[in-house]
Amino acid sequence: MRISPVRGNGRRYTWPATVEVSPILDKSMDFEIPEKDLEITMPRSHGNVNRRQTWVRVIHIPTGISVFCNQERRQIENKEKGLTILKSKLLAIALAQGVELKKIQNRQIGSLSKKLIREYILYPDKKVKDLRTKLETTAVTDILEGEIDLFLKASIQQQRTSG
Numbered sequence: 001m002r003i004s005p006v007r008g009n010g011r012r013y014t015w016p017a018t019v020e021v022s023p024i025l026d027k028s029m030d031f032e033i034p035e036k037d038l039e040i041t042m043p044r045s046h047g048n049v050n051r052r053q054t055w056v057r058v059i060h061i062p063t064g065i066s067v068f069c070n071q072e073r074r075q076i077e078n079k080e081k082g083l084t085i086l087k088s089k090l091l092a093i094a095l096a097q098g099v100e101l102k103k104i105q106n107r108q109i110g111s112l113s114k115k116l117i118r119e120y121i122l123y124p125d126k127k128v129k130d131l132r133t134k135l136e137t138t139a140v141t142d143i144l145e146g147e148i149d150l151f152l153k154a155s156i157q158q159q160r161t162s163g
Helices: 075-097 140-144 149-162
Strands: 038-041 056-060 065-069 118-121 127-130 135-137
Touching: 056 075, 065 075, 118 140, 127 140, 127 149, 135 149
Parallel strands: none
Antiparallel strands: 038 056, 056 065, 118 127, 127 135
């Protein structure tokens, strides 16, 4: 959140952001996704030949997972990177659901529901709330720098007491 420098009434504006963590796919864990399970959008430039479109969108049809990639300068590189990111997301889902790597190709995984895990409040008061464990901390800088052991320990403790 921020206080608008233009408005004098001190109105607050918020912007939601989604941060997703997925594993990097190791070459030994690589697998093929059937073409019929993919929808790949690669736009062509129209009219202005000096402006090339390089972005790529890859959708895994059975799970509805989509990846948008525009990091590279060439479209084919964005396609390869998008497929790699999609595979790592599918792998993360398969591992979370206890599905074997071979069964990913046989459409035996479902999509994970996207749940809000933490809420970061940076202004006017600084705090981070873990919505699963109800734990709050004011050590925002530490959390943003990756020190999330506090939340991990609380989550493990909650799993032990409930299960």
